[in-house]
Amino acid sequence: MLKLDHVVFSVRDADASLAFYRDVVGLPLIEAHEGEDWGDYPWLMMIFALAGGGEIVLVELRGAPAPDYGDLPKDARHYAMATDAVADLAEWRTKLRSVGVRFWEEDHGAQQSIYFEDPDGVVLEITAPPSCPRLDACDRAAGVVRRWLSGRSTQ
Secondary structure, three states, X not given: OOEEEEEEEEEOOHHHHHHHHHHHOOOOEEEEEEEEEEOOEEEEEEEEEOHHHXXXXXXXXXXXXXXXXXXXXXXXXXXXXXXXXXXXXXXXXXXXXXXXXXXEEEEOXXXXXXXXXXXXXXXXXXXXXXXXXXXXXXXXXXXXXXXXXXXXXXX
């Protein structure tokens, strides 16, 4: 049986989104990453913990077009569910192939993922093993976000 692992939303203003999810919603920022090329855009990813081990992930793609989500990298917005073991992904490969659903896979180091689209183009992910938020990483995540907001980016 699958459980929700994380949900990813593309955002236009990382500063406003950070304030909303952290201060209004009350979610701890547990991790942040940044890079120079996600679909040709510099990016910031902010990961917030949910009770029960799930996450909400917000991604700002600097310089991306206004909210026409068809123009963004399709995996910048997706819904992820988790299975307990990487070996379980073999069943998903078989199932998706048997019904003619195209998919792609990504190696995220500690996790392996299969991605595919629903009939409306919504990207779904099956990942294994489930994410495990680390609250001890809060200070590092806050530093990444501060650098992003000040306009400085590191590799």
